[in-house]
Amino acid sequence: MQIKIRIIDVTPETVAGKTQYTKLVVSYRDVNEDKVKATNVMSFGDKAVFTTLSNAVKGDEFTVTLEKNDKGYWQWIGIEKGISKAEAPADAAKPAAKAGWQPNPNSETPDERAKKQVYIVRQSSLATAVASFGDIVNSFTAKDIIDRARDFEEYVFEQGLEEDIS
Numbered sequence: 001m002q003i004k005i006r007i008i009d010v011t012p013e014t015v016a017g018k019t020q021y022t023k024l025v026v027s028y029r030d031v032n033e034d035k036v037k038a039t040n041v042m043s044f045g046d047k048a049v050f051t052t053l054s055n056a057v058k059g060d061e062f063t064v065t066l067e068k069n070d071k072g073y074w075q076w077i078g079i080e081k082g083i084s085k086a087e088a089p090a091d092a093a094k095p096a097a098k099a100g101w102q103p104n105p106n107s108e109t110p111d112e113r114a115k116k117q118v119y120i121v122r123q124s125s126l127a128t129a130v131a132s133f134g135d136i137v138n139s140f141t142a143k144d145i146i147d148r149a150r151d152f153e154e155y156v157f158e159q160g161l162e163e164d165i166s
Contacts, residue, residue, distance in 0.1 A: 001067070004031040004082070007060045008111045009118075010053055015150070016143075024053050027114050031061070036114035038157055041076060049079045058111070073158070125152035 008027040015023050022043040029036050043050055052062070065078030108116070129149035133140055 001065070003064050003066065005029065005062050005064055006031055007053075007056045007058055007062070008036065008114050009058060010056050012054065017147075024050065025118065026053055026056075027111075027118055029110070029114070036110060036117070038114070038118055039076070040154060040157065045075065046077050049076045052079045052081065121153055121156050122149070125149040125156070128152050 005028040008029060009025075010027075011025040013023050013025060015021055024041040025038060026041055027036070027038045041050055041053055049064075056062070061082035063080045063082060064076050066074045067077045069075050126145070126149040129145050129152060130137055132148060133145070137145070
């Protein structure tokens with residue numbers, strides 16, 4: 001399966017555990033469905049996809065090839081760059097004016113709203129992680145709490161926790 005995406009934000013994060021690796025939190029607009037989504041791309045996954053997205057900037061467009069793995073999760077296994085926002089002709093960047101409608105310059109854009117949603121999920125995941133430790137939360141380090149919060153965040157974005165949570 002292939003999807004066309006437009007990059008909103010790519011945030012690299014270093015994940016430490018038994019082994020250290022880098023994860024890219026990719027916020028993007030699925031051009032086909034006109035929906036804002038986010039996914040994690042791991043450094044130990046497809047190297048071409050990881051390298052290409054590491055260099056991506058807001059507005060870049062790509063065609064991504066997806067495939068379900070044996071656990072039923074969609075994996076990004078290929079990527080081809082389309083026209084970036086910087087390379088697009090100036091006329092193509094201007095939307096057609098709608099009669100009687102003017103955008104509100106004070107309201108957030110869909111891209112800003114998508115990025116804010118990622119922050120909201122992270123904040124909620126942190127609060128849930130703290131609550132999950134209960135009365136003994138003070139006996140854990142900030143790293144322990146952040147690691148648990150990342151597990152919750154990955155679960156929300158359907159990128160982790162292979163085992164069923166009961």
